[in-house]
Amino acid sequence: MPVTVRWAQCLTRPLLMIPGPTELPPPVIQALNQPPTIQYDRSFDEGVLEPTTLALREVFQTKGEVILMPGSGRTALEAGAVSVIEPGDRVLVIGAGQFGVLMREIMNRVGAELTEFSVELGQPLDLARLASEAERLRPKAITLVHNETSTGTTYPAAEVGQIARRVGALFLLDTVSSIAGIDVRTDEWGVDLNMTGSQKCLAAPLGMGLVAVGARAWEAMERRKRPATSYTYDLMRWKEWWIPVSRGGKVPDGMGRRQPVSIPTHLTSAMQVAVRLILEEGLPQRFRRHEIAASALRAGVMAMGLDMFPDPSLWSNTVASIKAPKDVETGAVVQRMRDQYGILIGTGLDKIRTTTLRIGTMGMTASPHYVLPTLSALELALRDLGYKADPGAGLAAAQEIFANNS
Ligand SMILES: Cc1ncc(COP(=O)(O)O)c(C=O)c1O
Numbered sequence: 001m002p003v004t005v006r007w008a009q010c011l012t013r014p015l016l017m018i019p020g021p022t023e024l025p026p027p028v029i030q031a032l033n034q035p036p037t038i039q040y041d042r043s044f045d046e047g048v049l050e051p052t053t054l055a056l057r058e059v060f061q062t063k064g065e066v067i068l069m070p071g072s073g074r075t076a077l078e079a080g081a082v083s084v085i086e087p088g089d090r091v092l093v094i095g096a097g098q099f100g101v102l103m104r105e106i107m108n109r110v111g112a113e114l115t116e117f118s119v120e121l122g123q124p125l126d127l128a129r130l131a132s133e134a135e136r137l138r139p140k141a142i143t144l145v146h147n148e149t150s151t152g153t154t155y156p157a158a159e160v161g162q163i164a165r166r167v168g169a170l171f172l173l174d175t176v177s178s179i180a181g182i183d184v185r186t187d188e189w190g191v192d193l194n195m196t197g198s199q200k201c202l203a204a205p206l207g208m209g210l211v212a213v214g215a216r217a218w219e220a221m222e223r224r225k226r227p228a229t230s231y232t233y234d235l236m237r238w239k240e241w242w243i244p245v246s247r248g249g250k251v252p253d254g255m256g257r258r259q260p261v262s263i264p265t266h267l268t269s270a271m272q273v274a275v276r277l278i279l280e281e282g283l284p285q286r287f288r289r290h291e292i293a294a295s296a297l298r299a300g301v302m303a304m305g306l307d308m309f310p311d312p313s314l315w316s317n318t319v320a321s322i323k324a325p326k327d328v329e330t331g332a333v334v335q336r337m338r339d340q341y342g343i344l345i346g347t348g349l350d351k352i353r354t355t356t357l358r359i360g361t362m363g364m365t366a367s368p369h370y371v372l373p374t375l376s377a378l379e380l381a382l383r384d385l386g387y388k389a390d391p392g393a394g395l396a397a398a399q400e401i402f403a404n405n406s
Helices: 028-034 044-062 073-085 100-111 127-137 158-166 214-223 236-241 265-281 283-303 330-341 368-385 395-406
Strands: 065-070 090-095 112-119 141-145 170-174 193-198 209-212 319-324 357-360
Touching: 028 265, 044 065, 044 209, 044 265, 065 073, 065 236, 065 265, 073 100, 073 170, 073 193, 073 209, 073 214, 090 100, 090 127, 090 193, 100 170, 112 127, 112 357, 141 158, 158 170, 170 209, 170 214, 170 319, 209 265, 209 357, 214 236, 265 283, 283 319, 283 368, 283 395, 330 357
Parallel strands: 090 112, 090 141, 141 170, 170 193
Antiparallel strands: 065 209, 193 209, 319 357
8 A cells, every 4th residue: 555645744843934923943942941930039130131121122223122021912012002092192003904903903992093094905005195194184193014914015114204203193113023034223213112022033932022112102101191091011110110210211220120010031031042142143144034035935936836915015024925826725725734744834814815825934934944845845735736836946946046145
């Protein structure tokens, strides 16, 4: 009897090529393996939490504070929104996909008077029209998802920041799938709240939200008529309880301080290592690595005869959104790749769930060691499902990009 080989059998888990959570570097995994410490102990506060938040300022390219909290990307978004927006405040939400919609929902919950600036999925943002809409509305805040993970698109955050500044609005930026993979210049772009999560290009475990807070955001919090309705996630409490006077906070330097929410010690230790690895690599190389890996992945899928979903001007270096071949079910591709070849990719979301596939190049996975096996598995899985690309064509195209950019 011929034996049918299931290649995934020898693996203990699938390789994570979804757009986050992503693979963890071994030193980050090792940092999780330690006995519990007390989160309010001075040695944790001064030896782990503070150095990690200070080092994160380099990753965020800011001189402001970076606040780490238990949760995820959406915790950071919600903390940012609930801290600076009061019921009735006008907010202009740019919605170019599923995560723009998430921001709209969060703003709704905090009672904002919101206007959505809708962008067709995968299509460019009309900056001139946005500028006139911002001029007309004069909102308190403008929100943007820098890298729309649902459509594999990167939007021009610097330009939106300028528009926000011109109309005196706060600029709230979701960088959940861009920070540490794509250049994000918090201060230079005038980002007042830069909100993200731990599990994507930072390559730390899922479980933390991060917010970089600029001076104008602190002022907006100081000027509130009423305190934020969230006790745990009111960012102002970090200023009052944790940030020393010498950095613009309210805690006299050297005095005991409190965390507004109990900080997970293991996750912070893992983040400390993740940030060290990022800074040792250096941001310029890290961004370039993501750029090359994403170009190689795109070249590979296009050489298999597939098209990218978004407009080429917006192609993301951390998430590829690929049109599935006609008559091939996206769910079946994901299942086949996982079960037979041991690699997990994603379908699109919402309206493009059944027509697109998504592959992440984030942190460790933005490298030939992950991109080439993924292309190989994609080719084989599609072949199993009836779509026949030239054998090896995708791999050859990707390999050429790596060869020419090493
Ligand atoms: C752009 C973007 N914003 C927000 C979120 C929500 O983050 P989380 O799942 O960490 O809560 C995600 C998650 O994928 C995302 O990609």
